[in-house]
Amino acid sequence: VTQQSSALDAAVATAVVPLSAARERAAALDAADPLAHVRGRFTLPPGLVYLDGNSLGALPAHVPAAVDDVVRRQWGQDLITSWNANDWWGAPERAGEKVARLIGAEPGSVLVTDSTTVDLFKVVVSAARLRPGRDVLVVEPDAFPTDQYVVDAVAELTGLTSRRVAAHDLPAALADGGPDGLAGRVAAVVLSLVDYRTGELLDLPALTAAVHGAGGLVVWDLSHAAGAVPVGLAEHGADFAVGCGYKYLNGGPGAPAYVYAAPRHQEASGSPLAGWHGHARPFAMEGTYAPAQGISRFRDGTPPLLSMLALESALEVFADLSIAQVRARSLSLTSWLVELADAHLPELEVVTPREPGRRGSQVSLRHPDAYAVVQALIARGVVGDFREPDIVRLGLAPLYVTHADVVATVEHLRAVLDAGEHRDERYALRSRVT
Amino acid sequence: VTQQSSALDAAVATAVVPLSAARERAAALDAADPLAHVRGRFTLPPGLVYLDGNSLGALPAHVPAAVDDVVRRQWGQDLITSWNANDWWGAPERAGEKVARLIGAEPGSVLVTDSTTVDLFKVVVSAARLRPGRDVLVVEPDAFPTDQYVVDAVAELTGLTSRRVAAHDLPAALADGGPDGLAGRVAAVVLSLVDYRTGELLDLPALTAAVHGAGGLVVWDLSHAAGAVPVGLAEHGADFAVGCGYKYLNGGPGAPAYVYAAPRHQEASGSPLAGWHGHARPFAMEGTYAPAQGISRFRDGTPPLLSMLALESALEVFADLSIAQVRARSLSLTSWLVELADAHLPELEVVTPREPGRRGSQVSLRHPDAYAVVQALIARGVVGDFREPDIVRLGLAPLYVTHADVVATVEHLRAVLDAGEHRDERYALRSRVT
Numbered sequence: 001v002t003q004q005s006s007a008l009d010a011a012v013a014t015a016v017v018p019l020s021a022a023r024e025r026a027a028a029l030d031a032a033d034p035l036a037h038v039r040g041r042f043t044l045p046p047g048l049v050y051l052d053g054n055s056l057g058a059l060p061a062h063v064p065a066a067v068d069d070v071v072r073r074q075w076g077q078d079l080i081t082s083w084n085a086n087d088w089w090g091a092p093e094r095a096g097e098k099v100a101r102l103i104g105a106e107p108g109s110v111l112v113t114d115s116t117t118v119d120l121f122k123v124v125v126s127a128a129r130l131r132p133g134r135d136v137l138v139v140e141p142d143a144f145p146t147d148q149y150v151v152d153a154v155a156e157l158t159g160l161t162s163r164r165v166a167a168h169d170l171p172a173a174l175a176d177g178g179p180d181g182l183a184g185r186v187a188a189v190v191l192s193l194v195d196y197r198t199g200e201l202l203d204l205p206a207l208t209a210a211v212h213g214a215g216g217l218v219v220w221d222l223s224h225a226a227g228a229v230p231v232g233l234a235e236h237g238a239d240f241a242v243g244c245g246y247k248y249l250n251g252g253p254g255a256p257a258y259v260y261a262a263p264r265h266q267e268a269s270g271s272p273l274a275g276w277h278g279h280a281r282p283f284a285m286e287g288t289y290a291p292a293q294g295i296s297r298f299r300d301g302t303p304p305l306l307s308m309l310a311l312e313s314a315l316e317v318f319a320d321l322s323i324a325q326v327r328a329r330s331l332s333l334t335s336w337l338v339e340l341a342d343a344h345l346p347e348l349e350v351v352t353p354r355e356p357g358r359r360g361s362q363v364s365l366r367h368p369d370a371y372a373v374v375q376a377l378i379a380r381g382v383v384g385d386f387r388e389p390d391i392v393r394l395g396l397a398p399l400y401v402t403h404a405d406v407v408a409t410v411e412h413l414r415a416v417l418d419a420g421e422h423r424d425e426r427y428a429l430r431s432r433v434t
Numbered sequence: 435v436t437q438q439s440s441a442l443d444a445a446v447a448t449a450v451v452p453l454s455a456a457r458e459r460a461a462a463l464d465a466a467d468p469l470a471h472v473r474g475r476f477t478l479p480p481g482l483v484y485l486d487g488n489s490l491g492a493l494p495a496h497v498p499a500a501v502d503d504v505v506r507r508q509w510g511q512d513l514i515t516s517w518n519a520n521d522w523w524g525a526p527e528r529a530g531e532k533v534a535r536l537i538g539a540e541p542g543s544v545l546v547t548d549s550t551t552v553d554l555f556k557v558v559v560s561a562a563r564l565r566p567g568r569d570v571l572v573v574e575p576d577a578f579p580t581d582q583y584v585v586d587a588v589a590e591l592t593g594l595t596s597r598r599v600a601a602h603d604l605p606a607a608l609a610d611g612g613p614d615g616l617a618g619r620v621a622a623v624v625l626s627l628v629d630y631r632t633g634e635l636l637d638l639p640a641l642t643a644a645v646h647g648a649g650g651l652v653v654w655d656l657s658h659a660a661g662a663v664p665v666g667l668a669e670h671g672a673d674f675a676v677g678c679g680y681k682y683l684n685g686g687p688g689a690p691a692y693v694y695a696a697p698r699h700q701e702a703s704g705s706p707l708a709g710w711h712g713h714a715r716p717f718a719m720e721g722t723y724a725p726a727q728g729i730s731r732f733r734d735g736t737p738p739l740l741s742m743l744a745l746e747s748a749l750e751v752f753a754d755l756s757i758a759q760v761r762a763r764s765l766s767l768t769s770w771l772v773e774l775a776d777a778h779l780p781e782l783e784v785v786t787p788r789e790p791g792r793r794g795s796q797v798s799l800r801h802p803d804a805y806a807v808v809q810a811l812i813a814r815g816v817v818g819d820f821r822e823p824d825i826v827r828l829g830l831a832p833l834y835v836t837h838a839d840v841v842a843t844v845e846h847l848r849a850v851l852d853a854g855e856h857r858d859e860r861y862a863l864r865s866r867v868t
Contacts, residue, residue, distance in 0.1 A: 043510045052514045059510035064502065067740065071501050075686055076477045076493035080486045080817060088687060115735025117709030118552055125591070141721060146735070149708035149723040157559070157591055157706055164721070197719075244736070252509055253522060253739035272591060274583035275551030285631075285822045287575060287598070289583040301549025301580065302678070305687035306501065307738030383514060388719045 019411050022340060026403035029336070035329045039400040041317050042250075049382040049405045049412075053397025054196075054224055054362050057250030057314075066313035070306060091308050092256075092299055098315040099249070099258045102323060103222055103241065104232040106263055111295045112311065113303055116223060116244045116257040117146050118273070120190070122298055123240035123259060124154045126269030127188035127217040134187035134216065136161050138170075144196045147221055151190055160187065167191055167202050174214035186216035188239075193231065194224035194360030197387050199334075199352035201229060201360045205236040212237065217265075223247060226258075228330050228361035228398055230323045233260055240265070248361065248397055251311030259298045266294055275300030317399065330361040330398035333406060337363045337396065340410040347417055351391065365392040372427035376416040382409050453845050456774060460837035463770070469763045473834040475751050476684075483816040483839045483846075487831025488630075488658055488796050491684030491748075500747035504740060525742050526690075526733055532749040533683070533692045536757060537656055537675065538666035540697055545729045546745060547737055550657060550678045550691040551580050552707070554624070556732055557674035557693060558588045560703035561622035561651040568621035568650070570595045572604075578630045581655055585624055594621065601625055601636050608648035620650035622673075627665065628658035628794030631821045633768075633786035635663060635794045639670040646671070651699075657681060660692075662764050662795035662832055664757045667694055674699070682795065682831055685745030693732045700728055709734030751833065764795040764832035767840060771797045771830065774844040781851055785825065799826040806861035810850040816843050 030036055042058040044050055050058060074082045082088050095112035103110070113119065128137065139151040141164035148164075155162035165173050165182070170189065173182050189211045194201050204220065211218040217239040225231055227248030233241055239262050245255030261269050270291045276282050278299035280290045291297035318326075338350055341363070348365035367373050367390060374386040374393075384394040394409065395401075416422055464470055476492045478484055484492060508516045516522050529546035537544070547553065562571065573585040575598035582598075589596035599607050599616070604623065607616050623645045628635050638654065645652040654675040659665055661682030667675055673696050679689030695703050704725045710716050712733035714724045725731035752760075772784055775797070782799035801807050801824060808820040808827075818828040828843065829835075850856055 043506075045511050045513075048513075050513060056509070056514045056516075058513065059505065064505045064510070067505050068498065068502060071493065071498045071686070071744070072477075075490070076498070077479050079479075079482075079484060079492065080490045080819065081812075082490075082687065114548070114552065115709065115737070117707055117711075117735030118548065121707045144710070145713065145716075145719050145721065145723075146708075146710045148721050149710065149713070152723060153706055153708035246736070252505070253516065254736040254742065256738055257735070272587055273551055273555045274580075274587035275549065276578070276580045276583065277551075279579065279583070282579075283822070285579050287579065287582050289579075289586060301551030301691070302680070302688040303549070304690055304738035304741030306740040306744055307742075308688065310505070310740055378515075385514065388717070 019344065019407060022407045023404070026336070026407045029332065029403040033329060035321065035325055035399070038317070038321065039402065042400045044400060047381055049408050051382065051384040051394040051396065051401065051405070051409060053401070054247050054395030055385055056253060057247055057397060058400055060250055060314045060317050062316065063252070063310055063313050067306060067310050070309045088305055091305065091312060092303055093296060095308060095312040095315065096258060096295065098312065098318070099226065102318060103226050103260065104230065104234055105260050106234045108294050109263055110258050110260050111298045112245065112256050112258045112308060113299055114257060116221070116242050117150060119242040119257045119259040120147065120150045120219070120221065121154060122271045122273065123219050123242060123261065124150060124188060124190065125158065125272040126261070126265070127219055127240055128154065128158055128160060130217060130265060130268055131187035131215070134185055136163055136182060136185045136187060138163050138165050138182070138186055138189040140164065140166055140191065142166065142195065142197065143190065143192055144221065144223070147190050147192065167207060170207060171210040174210050174216070183214040186211070186214050188217045188219055190219045190221065192221040192224065194229065196224050197364060197391055197393070199360045199362040199364050201225070201358050204232065204238065208236050208238050224360055227318065227326070229327055238262065245311045249311065250314045250317060252307060252314065254307060255311040256303060256308050261295060261298065266297070270297035271300045273300045277301060326398050330396060331356050331359070333396040333398060333401055333403065334359055334361060334363050336403055337394065337406045337409070340406060341365060344410050344414055348392065348413070361398055362393060362395045365394065366390050367392055369422050372422035372424070373413070373416060375427040376421040376424065377412055379421070380412045380416065382412045453778065453841060456841045457838070460770070460841045463766065463837040467763060469755070469759055469833070472751070472755065473836065476834045478834060481815055483842050485816065485818040485828040485830065485835065485839070485843060487835070488681050488829030489819055490687060491681055491831060492834055494684055494748045494751050496750065497686070497744055497747050501740060501744050504743045522739055525739065525746060526737055527730060529742060529746040529749065530692060530729065532746065533660065536752060537660050537694065538664065538668055539694050540668045542728050543697055544692050544694050545732045546679065546690050546692045546742060547733055548691060550655070550676050551584060553676040553691045553693040554581065554584045554653070554655065555588060556705045556707065557653050557676060557695065558584060558622060558624065559592065559706040560695070560699070561653055561674055562588065562592055562594060564651060564699060564702055565621035565649070568619055570597055570616060570619045570621060572597050572599050572616070572620055572623040574598065574600055574625065576600065576629065576631065577624065577626055578655065578657070581624050581626065601641060604641060605644040608644050617648040620645070620648050622651045622653055624653045624655065626655040626658065628663065630658050631798060631825055631827070633794045633796040633798050635659070635792050638666065638672065642670050642672050658794055658796070661752065661760070663761055672696065679745045683745065684748045684751060686741060686748065688741060689745040690737060690742050695729060695732065700731070704731035705734045707734045711736060760832050764830060765790050765793070767830040767832060767835055767837065768793055768795060768797050770837055771828065771840045771843070774840065775799060778844050778848055782826065782847070795832055796827060796829045799828065800824050801826055803856050806856035806858070807847070807850060809861040810855040810858065811846055813855070814846045814850065816846045
């Protein structure tokens with residue numbers, strides 16, 4: 001109670017501090033931003049402050065015409081010949097190459113296919129098979145639920161043991177003689193480069209080395225990282241990775257995911273689902289599976305081409321951008337929001353690491369009424385999202401969110417809290433999808 | 435050589451028989467056809483005879499606008515709110531209900547999700563788990579390759595045995611004391627209702643009963659059946675089924691597949707891939723998997739919504755049609771082609787069963803130069819496809835192929851063979867995708 005009262009006192013105190021100076025500063029930052037023009041590549045509703053690009057990326061302005069061409073010409077007119085004439089067959093590898101550049105992967109090591117869930121299943125099974133005799137799969141207790149479920153599911157199917165270890169405890173747990181006895185037993189560890197809830201960015205080089213030091217393989221989930229932070233899979237010797245296509249990659253709702261397998265692992269890994277698109281000679285219609293060479297062996301069924309080609313088209317937005325530029329803008333935006341939140345939103349605790357090197361492209365703020373705060377914010381035209389149990393999650397997609405958007409967000413949050421809009425009874429019930 | 439010479443003699447003999455009478459008959463059949471107007475619901479290139487709807491269904495004319503709405507309004511304007519506002523969340527179940535009607539499935543027993551490969555993996559694992567202690571999975575030696583690969587893959591992952599048995603040998607092989615010793619050991623049998631190569635339609639009621647009689651479960655692959663022939667899953671007590679959305683369902687290239695689980699099996703089955711969309715409380719973000727109720731437990735990752743919603747929209751074509759009507763038209767078309775092929779194409783052997791009750795919606799013709807014949811036919815604007823080793827495959831999608839198309843096809847085939855167009859050196863090399 002004391003804490004709440006002091007928070008309210010603080011709110012009253014900060015409410016009188018004008019944000020006009022911040023608006024001027026934001027305008028200057030946006031004007032000086034070398035990527036400011038990139039926002040024009042997206043279609044965003046006028047007036048909306050969209051801070052949920054980490055859940056569904058905005059629509060690149062050129063994509064509707066590209067999809068319409070796929071539907072009307074490629075499907076409607078070229079019909080079945082499109083597999084050759086428009087190279088539908090090569091789309092998973094083509095889109096994969098475009099993603100590879102964004103995550104620092106070797107050419108020929110990334111494929112766009114299926115969903116993150118299905119791809120994670122493939123690489124966890126692959127990793128386990130590459131470490132026969134080792135019986136433990138590790139995932140973080142706070143990992144995105146799917147990552148935990150898939151690790152458990154693979155363990156159940158293959159007779160292995162699934163164990164939860166937090167990333168921060170991993171080096172100690174994996175050290176020789178560590179208390180968990182994991183060293184020597186660990187087959188694979190699944191880690192999220194950026195935590196979906198807190199926005200924390202893990203140390204990929206150090207954790208990869210720690211897992212390798214114990215003889216295990218590491219699978220990186222890049223869903224909340226790719227397209228916003230540098231990854232460097234090849235440089236740091238990662239084994240496998242997956243990630244979704246519809247967040248910072250802007251591939252559209254449910255865009256297919258991508259899978260990465262280090263070239264050194266490809267010959268001994270692949271899709272345990274074994275569909276004809278992953279066969280070495282798919283049109284020979286052979287009765288026995290023989291995997292294709294290279295990353296193509298992670299193919300299985302026919303890919304959903306409207307969604308696949310929308311993603312491939314959307315990735316063009318990145319064609320002339322470096323991830324270093326993107327990262328610089330992302331950090332400028334998140335630092336700006338942290339600074340303003342500290343100054344103007346004392347009721348909200350900044351959960352995301354303040355150290356830039358440990359921060360993804362979102363800022364998560366804790367509030368006991370987080371769900372209602374998010375709803376009230378949405379009603380004001382600022383779209384963030386809520387994550388259990390008490391997180392206001394604000395994604396700062398670096399290609400189209402502006403420093404001015406950040407100021408507007410803080411102003412609206414301040415107004416919501418000052419007017420108690422989050423106490424509206426409409427927000428007492430939580431809706432299914434937020 | 436003798437066989438070839440006589441075939442050539444026959445070709446010369448039939449070449450002089452005019453097909454003009456057939457054209458008149460076709461015009462009369464098309465004029466009297468109660469489904470003749472349905473062709474107008476599709477966009478087809480003028481003059482093209484499209485006999486590959488069993489590989490990629492034609493574009494329904496209303497779908498481009500529906501997809502454009504998904505892209506521009508639902509994604510571009512409504513953004514993340516579309517999960518609720520446009521009920522993206524409910525799309526797999528909604529589309530599933532539309533498919534259920536076409537395959538005679540109970541309400542709440544069909545879900546549109548993933549690819550046929552992935553869905554087959556789910557139901558084969560589910561079936562195996564429902565029959566603990568039984569150690570054999572059966573698939574046909576001539577089944578579509580994916581079906582064979584998935585059965586082998588599941589067997590490998592779960593320590594079961596994969597065996598090939600042709601559908602025609604199945605009743606004897608499953609009988610008590612049968613020579614294969616399968617009775618008592620079989621966990622699941624995967625069967626294709628319509629063979630992708632020959633077009634043969636299996637006896638679903640009899641084969642389902644035979645597998646059940648041995649204590650096993652049956653998984654039906656409906657890819658080449660749904661939308662063209664009656665299936666009757668509920669009526670005949672089938673256990674599981676899968677099928678693709680892009681053939682007779684016209685859902686677009688790589689449209690998501692569907693999965694059927696009989697209501698009696700749902701509580702004890704589900705997706706072994708375990709993604710968050712299949713969780714009972716997906717937004718509670720729990721660390722342990724608890725499957726949703728009913729068919730929704732076959733969900734896993736986020737579905738590819740552009741492809742998913744295109745399929746859902748495409749299924750509207752069937753809204754006012756009964757499968758009995760569709761089947762009647764299909765049989766009229768295939769019978770017509772068999773009749774004309776017998777009369778005018780003696781060099782080509784009709785592989786598809788002549789008995790209507792054993793025939794899907796395609797006619798397969800055997801020719802030693804089948805690949806080249808198909809290419810020469812395509813050059814004339816008649817699109818069929820080639821299947822190894824010697825099959826000219828002509829799909830007669832009953833919603834838009836006409837009796838006149840069938841006559842044109844036979845005329846063009848006759849002309850190709852008469853002029854030796856299939857001996858063109860361009861067709862000596864087989865391209866990757868046909």
